[in-house]
Amino acid sequence: MIFSKEYETMQREDLEQLQVERLQVTLNRVYRNVLFYKNQYDNKKIEISSIKSLKDLASLPFTSKEDLRESYPYEAFAVPLRDIVRIHSTSGTTGTPIVVGYTKNDLKIWSCLVARVLSAAGITGTDLVQIAFNYSQSTGGLGFHYGAEQIGASVIPASGEEVLKQIQIMKDYRSSALVSTPGYALHIVSILEEQGMDPQELNLSKGLFGSEPWSEKLRDEIESRLKIEAFDNYGLSEIMGPGVAFECDKHNGLHINEDHFIVEVINPQTLEVIPAGEEGEIVFTTITKEGFPLIRYRTGDISSIIEGPCECGRTTRRIKRVTGRTDDMIIVAGNNIFPSQIEALLFEIEGVEPHFQIILNREEGLDVIELKVEVSSNLFAFDEIRKVQSFQNKIQQHLITSLGLHAKISLIESRSLGRTKGEKVKRVLDLRKL
Amino acid sequence: MLKIRNLEAGYDKLKVLKGISLHVKSGEIVTIIGANGAGKTTLLNTIASLVKPRDGEIKLKDIDVTNSSPDRIVKNGCVLVPEGRQLYPSMTVKENLILGAYTLYRKKDKKSAAENLENIFTLFPVLKDRKTQLAGTLSGGEQQMVAIGRALMSGPDLLLMDEPSMGLAPLIVKDIFSIVKELRDRGKTILIVEQNAKAVLEIADRGYVMETGSLIMEGSSEDLLDNNDVKRAYLGRDYKNFTD
Numbered sequence: 001m002i003f004s005k006e007y008e009t010m011q012r013e014d015l016e017q018l019q020v021e022r023l024q025v026t027l028n029r030v031y032r033n034v035l036f037y038k039n040q041y042d043n044k045k046i047e048i049s050s051i052k053s054l055k056d057l058a059s060l061p062f063t064s065k066e067d068l069r070e071s072y073p074y075e076a077f078a079v080p081l082r083d084i085v086r087i088h089s090t091s092g093t094t095g096t097p098i099v100v101g102y103t104k105n106d107l108k109i110w111s112c113l114v115a116r117v118l119s120a121a122g123i124t125g126t127d128l129v130q131i132a133f134n135y136s137q138s139t140g141g142l143g144f145h146y147g148a149e150q151i152g153a154s155v156i157p158a159s160g161e162e163v164l165k166q167i168q169i170m171k172d173y174r175s176s177a178l179v180s181t182p183g184y185a186l187h188i189v190s191i192l193e194e195q196g197m198d199p200q201e202l203n204l205s206k207g208l209f210g211s212e213p214w215s216e217k218l219r220d221e222i223e224s225r226l227k228i229e230a231f232d233n234y235g236l237s238e239i240m241g242p243g244v245a246f247e248c249d250k251h252n253g254l255h256i257n258e259d260h261f262i263v264e265v266i267n268p269q270t271l272e273v274i275p276a277g278e279e280g281e282i283v284f285t286t287i288t289k290e291g292f293p294l295i296r297y298r299t300g301d302i303s304s305i306i307e308g309p310c311e312c313g314r315t316t317r318r319i320k321r322v323t324g325r326t327d328d329m330i331i332v333a334g335n336n337i338f339p340s341q342i343e344a345l346l347f348e349i350e351g352v353e354p355h356f357q358i359i360l361n362r363e364e365g366l367d368v369i370e371l372k373v374e375v376s377s378n379l380f381a382f383d384e385i386r387k388v389q390s391f392q393n394k395i396q397q398h399l400i401t402s403l404g405l406h407a408k409i410s411l412i413e414s415r416s417l418g419r420t421k422g423e424k425v426k427r428v429l430d431l432r433k434l
Numbered sequence: 435m436l437k438i439r440n441l442e443a444g445y446d447k448l449k450v451l452k453g454i455s456l457h458v459k460s461g462e463i464v465t466i467i468g469a470n471g472a473g474k475t476t477l478l479n480t481i482a483s484l485v486k487p488r489d490g491e492i493k494l495k496d497i498d499v500t501n502s503s504p505d506r507i508v509k510n511g512c513v514l515v516p517e518g519r520q521l522y523p524s525m526t527v528k529e530n531l532i533l534g535a536y537t538l539y540r541k542k543d544k545k546s547a548a549e550n551l552e553n554i555f556t557l558f559p560v561l562k563d564r565k566t567q568l569a570g571t572l573s574g575g576e577q578q579m580v581a582i583g584r585a586l587m588s589g590p591d592l593l594l595m596d597e598p599s600m601g602l603a604p605l606i607v608k609d610i611f612s613i614v615k616e617l618r619d620r621g622k623t624i625l626i627v628e629q630n631a632k633a634v635l636e637i638a639d640r641g642y643v644m645e646t647g648s649l650i651m652e653g654s655s656e657d658l659l660d661n662n663d664v665k666r667a668y669l670g671r672d673y674k675n676f677t678d
Contacts (some may be wrong), residue, residue: 020439024455083663104660
C-alpha cells in the first residue's frame with residue numbers, strides 16, 4: 001500500500017519543483033538561523049540565491065560528522081530550544097555525540113514518513129507491530145513506534161527485553177510484524193529453533209530490518225527460517241532516523257522520500273557528484289526539517305541511485321542496499337562504533353598508546369565483539385591472575401558505560417598481534433558473514 | 435496552474451524579489467504571508483505582468499508568461515484583485531463590474547459577460563441590490579466584494595488576491611474569507627497574499643512565509659499554524675534567547 005499517494009507517486013517534474021522550493025526555503029532559513037552555515041557560505045562568498053536548481057546544490061560545501069560533532073550540543077539547531085520537543089543523539093567519532101532536535105512539526109512529518117515505510121511493507125491498522133529496537137537516545141525505537149501508531153497498528157514496544165521474553169510476547173500477543181536489526185531477527189530464530197519451537201506457530205508474517213548492514217543472503221536466511229517476508233529500510237539519526245528510504249514489495253532498491261530529502265551520490269575522494277547507477281558515498285540534504293536541517297550531509301554510507309519508476313507505482317528514485325562505509329565505522333548490533341573511540345578509551349585506562357584489535361563475529365545471529373589488547377609486561381606479570389582479571393573487568397566496564405558495548409576482552413602479550421609491514425595492527429577483523 | 439522559479443523583480447536599484455519559487459495547483463487556496471514590505475504585492479504584480487521580472491520564470495497553465503502583458507495574463511485566465519480594491523468611486527457598482535470584462539467585450543462576447551454578471555449577483559446578492567449605487571458610497575466589505583466581482587467578470591481560473599482583509603472589521607474579514615472558500619468550491623484556484631496570517635491560514639490549503647524578498651518557510655496551513663516562528667512573527671508571540 002502507498003501511504004501518501006499524492007507525494008510518493010508525484011510526476012517527476014512536479015517533484016522537482018517542490019524540491020527546489022523546499023531547498024530554497026531551507027537555505028534561506030539555515031542562513032538566517034544557523035551560524036555554522038552562515039559562516040560557511042559567507043567565507044566562501046556563496047550567495048544562497050544563486051541556488052536556482054537541484055544541480056546548483058553541488059556548488060555548496062558539505063556538512064560532515066565532524067562539523068556536527070563540533071557543534072555539540074545545540075549549535076546546529078535552527079530553532080530556539082523551546083521549540084524543540086524531542087532530543088535524540090548519535091555517537092560521534094571520538095565519543096562526542098551528535099545531538100538532534102525535533103520540533104512538533106518534525107515529529108509529525110517523521111511519523112508520516114515512517115508510516116510510508118510500514119505501509120510499503122503491507123503493514124496496516126490491523127497489524128500487531130513488535131518493536132525490538134532499544135527505546136533510547138537512538139532513533140530506531142521511537143521512530144518506528146510513532147510511525148506504526150500513525151497507521152493505527154497496535155504497537156508493542158518490546159524494546160530491549162531479553163530474547164526469551166521477546167519470543168513469549170511474539171507468541172502470546174500474536175505479533176504479526178517484527179521491527180529490529182536483521183541480526184536480532186536471526187538471533188530470535190536461533191533461540192526458537194533451540195527451544196524446539198516451530199516458527200509456523202507464530203503469527204509473524206513480516207519483518208522490517210535495518211540500522212546495520214545486511215545482505216540478500218541474510219534476507220533469504222531470515223525469510224526461510226522465520227517464515228516471513230523481510231523488508232530493508234534505511235535511515236540515520238542525523239538526518240532523521242528511520243523513514244529516509246525503504247523497500248516496497250518489489251524488493252528492488254529502497255525508495256527515498258524525495259519530497260523531504262534530496263539525495264546525491266559523490267565520489268568520496270574527488271567529492272564530485274556522480275551519475276545514477278554508479279557507486280559512491282550517499283549525501284543527503286533535508287528540505288523540510290525545522291529543528292535540525294542539514295545541507296549536503298555526508299553519510300559515509302556507500303550505495304548507488306536507481307532511476308526510473310518502480311512497478312509498485314512510486315515515482316521516487318531508489319538507492320541500492322548500502323554495501324559499506326567510506327570510513328572505519330563499524331556497526332555492531334545496531335550501534336555505530338569507531339575504532340578511534342576504543343583507542344581513546346584504552347589510552348585513558350592504560351596511559352600509553354594501546355595496541356588492540358577488534359574481532360567481530362556472529363553467533364546465532366548476534367554480533368559478538370572481542371577486543372584483543374596488548375599489555376606490556378612491565379604493567380604486570382601475566383601470572384598475577386587477579387590483576388589480569390581486574391584489568392579485564394575495568395576495560396569491560398568502561399566499554400559498557402561509555403560506548404554501551406558488551407565485549408569480550410582478551411589481554412595478550414606485547415607485540416603478539418599480527419602486524420603488517422608498516423608495523424600497524426589491523427584494527428578491525430570482521431569475520432561476520434553478512 | 436501556476437509555477438514560478440527563481441523570480442527576481444524590483445524597482446530601479448531596489449531588488450524586491452530575491453529568487454522566489456512557488457507553485458499553485460488547480461483548485462488550491464495558497465497563501466503567502468509576511469510582514470509589510472516583504473515583497474508580497476510586488477510578487478502578485480509581477481505575476482500579473484504589471485511589474486517586469488528581472489530573472490526567473492513564470493508558467494501559467496504550462497505556458498511561459500514570464501514576459502507577457504497584463505491583458506494577455508487576463509486572457510490566459512489569471513486576474514488580480516488589487517490591494518485597496520482600486521474601484522472607481524464615482525462610477526456605479528455595475529459599471530465597475532463591467533470594467534472587469536474588458537477582454538470579453540473586446541472579443542464582442544457580450545453573452546459571457548452578461549452571464550458572469552448574473553453569477554456575481556448570485557454570489558453577492560447585496561451588490562445586485564446596490565448595482566446603481568456609486569461604488570464610493572459602499573462599506574469596506576461591500577467594496578471588497580465589488581473588487582472580487584470585477585475580477586470574476588472575465589471568468590478567470592486563477593485569482594490573485596492582494597490583502598483582501600485590509601482595513602476590514604474582523605467579522606467582515608470572516609465573510610470575505612468564506613467567499614474565497616466559496617469561490618474555490620466553484621472551481622477557482624486562489625493565490626492570496628495576507629498579513630492577517632491566522633485568518634488566512636484557516637481557509638488556505640498551503641502557505642509560504644515571505645521575509646524581505648525571500649521565502650523562508652513553506653508547508654500545509656496546519657503545519658504553519660503549528661510553527662513557532664510563524665506564531666512569533668505573524669501571530670503576535672515573542673521570545674528573546676535560544677534557551678528562553
